[in-house]
Amino acid sequence: ILVGAALFNGTVILQSTVGGIIEWRRPGHTIGRLLMLSGPLYALLSAGWLTAETLQPLVDPRVYQVVNWAGSVLSWPGVALIIGWIPLLFPTGSLPGPRWRIPAGILVVVSGIGLVALAVRPGPLYDGTDTVGPIAIEGWPSFLQVFVDAIPLELLALVVLAVAGLITRYRRGGRVERLQIRWFVAAVVIVVAGFVGTVIEQAARTDDGPLLSALVAYAGILAMPIAIG
Numbered sequence: 001i002l003v004g005a006a007l008f009n010g011t012v013i014l015q016s017t018v019g020g021i022i023e024w025r026r027p028g029h030t031i032g033r034l035l036m037l038s039g040p041l042y043a044l045l046s047a048g049w050l051t052a053e054t055l056q057p058l059v060d061p062r063v064y065q066v067v068n069w070a071g072s073v074l075s076w077p078g079v080a081l082i083i084g085w086i087p088l089l090f091p092t093g094s095l096p097g098p099r100w101r102i103p104a105g106i107l108v109v110v111s112g113i114g115l116v117a118l119a120v121r122p123g124p125l126y127d128g129t130d131t132v133g134p135i136a137i138e139g140w141p142s143f144l145q146v147f148v149d150a151i152p153l154e155l156l157a158l159v160v161l162a163v164a165g166l167i168t169r170y171r172r173g174g175r176v177e178r179l180q181i182r183w184f185v186a187a188v189v190i191v192v193a194g195f196v197g198t199v200i201e202q203a204a205r206t207d208d209g210p211l212l213s214a215l216v217a218y219a220g221i222l223a224m225p226i227a228i229g
Contacts (some may be wrong), residue, residue, distance in 0.1 A: 003215055005046075005133060007215065007218040007219055007221075007222050008042070008043075009040060009043075009046075010219065010222050011046075011081065011218070011221050011222045011224075011225070011229055012039050012040075012042050012043040012046065013037050013039075014222065014225040014226060014229075015035045015036075015039035015042060015225045016035070016036060016039030016040070016217075017225075018032075018033075018034060018035055018044065018225040018226075018228055018229040019032045019034070019035025019037075019038075019039060019086070019225075020032070021229065022218055022228075023036060024092055026132075029093050029095050030089055030093030030094065031086065031090060031091065031228065032088060034081060034085065034086050034089070035086070035207070035225060035228065037081070038081050038082055041074065041077075041078045041081065042078060042082065042158060044070075044071070044074065044078075045057040045075055045078045047070070047073060048067065048070075048071030062084070062134070065132065065134055066134050067153045069119075069125065069132070069133045069134055073115060073118055073119045073125070074126075075131075076111075076115060076118075076124050076151055076155065077111075079117065079155065080111070080155055080158055082221060083159055083162075083191060083221075084155065084158035084159050084161075084162050085158070085162075086224070086228075087162035087163070087165070087166060087184070088104070088158070088165045089163060089229065090164040090180075090181075090184055091169075091177060091180045091181070091228075092149035092169075094130060095165070096165045096168045096169055097168075097171075097215050099125045099188050100161075100165065103157075103161055104161070107154055107158055107161070108146065110154055111151065111155075111158075113144075113147045114154065115143075115152045116149035116152065116153065117140075117144035117148050117196075118148045119133055119135065119136075120133060120136055120137045121133065121140050121144070121145075122137065122138060122140050122142065123135035123136070123138060131155060133215065145197050147156065166181055166184070167182060167189075174219070183227040183228075184227045184228060185223070185225035186223075187220055187224045187226070187227040188220070188224070189220075190216065190217075190219060190220030190223055190225070191217050191220030191221055192220075193215025193216060193217075193220070194213050194214065194215070194216035194218070194219070195213075195214075195217045196213075197212075197213030197216060197217075198213040198214045198217060200213070201229070
């Protein structure tokens, strides 16, 4: 837990700091502003991930319900921002070309519908948990479940689109842009290797101890703002 907390806190500080430096040196640059947004958001999410069980007996149940619900819903856009949207827009701060607006726009709209549907769905947010949304709507249309179920697939599609964007930029780019992409991809590879290892390790293990592969993934996320900087 201590190692995870150190990696989370280091990432939050670096994201905010690098984003602030970019905004100072390149005012209005999208990457800088996304990093400044991702820093506080990642801080909120990591605090929830690390302290949820400790916090529950210490606060009012209604407060815990809201905090847990917010963390569960915001986890998806928080992760998507770091591993999807920033790589897709890096390093220029814009999409690789006009044609990329269509798939990016579709992902924004469909993901937005899914997240809103998840936020107001009655009952537990996820199977096997007791997290219930405080703004659940009775009579929630059942057809919205398709959008909720598609959220992980949309995140995967965003990551694939981001990888395709980096490849496209690398093939078209000049020497400086290619060097920028190499630095960034080095960090992304660590993240991907960590998450793949986490899936394998979780499937192979029989105990509930910490996953070392997850720490590798978190270290890769820590390396991303360093590479961008």
